[in-house]
Amino acid sequence: MRLAEEKEVDLVEVGPGAVPPVCRLMDYGKFVYARTKKEREARKAQRIAEVKEIRLRPKTAEHDVSTKVKQTRKFIEDGSKVRVRIWFRGRESWHPEIARELLLQVAKETEDIAAVEQVPALEGRSMLMILTPKK
Numbered sequence: 001m002r003l004a005e006e007k008e009v010d011l012v013e014v015g016p017g018a019v020p021p022v023c024r025l026m027d028y029g030k031f032v033y034a035r036t037k038k039e040r041e042a043r044k045a046q047r048i049a050e051v052k053e054i055r056l057r058p059k060t061a062e063h064d065v066s067t068k069v070k071q072t073r074k075f076i077e078d079g080s081k082v083r084v085r086i087w088f089r090g091r092e093s094w095h096p097e098i099a100r101e102l103l104l105q106v107a108k109e110t111e112d113i114a115a116v117e118q119v120p121a122l123e124g125r126s127m128l129m130i131l132t133p134k135k
Helices: 001-006 028-045 062-077 090-094 096-109
Strands: 012-014 024-027 051-054 081-088 114-123 126-133
Touching: 001 012, 001 081, 001 096, 012 028, 028 090, 028 114, 051 126, 062 081, 062 096, 062 126, 081 096, 090 096, 096 126
Parallel strands: 051 081
Antiparallel strands: 012 024, 081 126, 114 126
């Protein structure tokens, strides 16, 4: 403690469980500032996986589907997950195979850059599939 007072720094206990306890002489305020700055940089570098959604209908025309596939590719290249959803209205829900074929077509057209995370599944009045970027 005398040494810390002479050098005008803080005496910080590093290893309280050790026998005898381990202490260091350091400027504690500077240490805390550096640690919080390092944590802030780590948080900034961390990317939160964003989920974008593409909506289609079973009767969507071929050209419109290709436009949606281009949009899906752009989202995946930006690093986002993509949820492709097909909405059913009325009696369209009686033919889920049409929607499944459409979703599998989208998956096939994006298979070079995307992997299927969740296979096409029926949820209420819609069928959805989730695509993630390949590493």
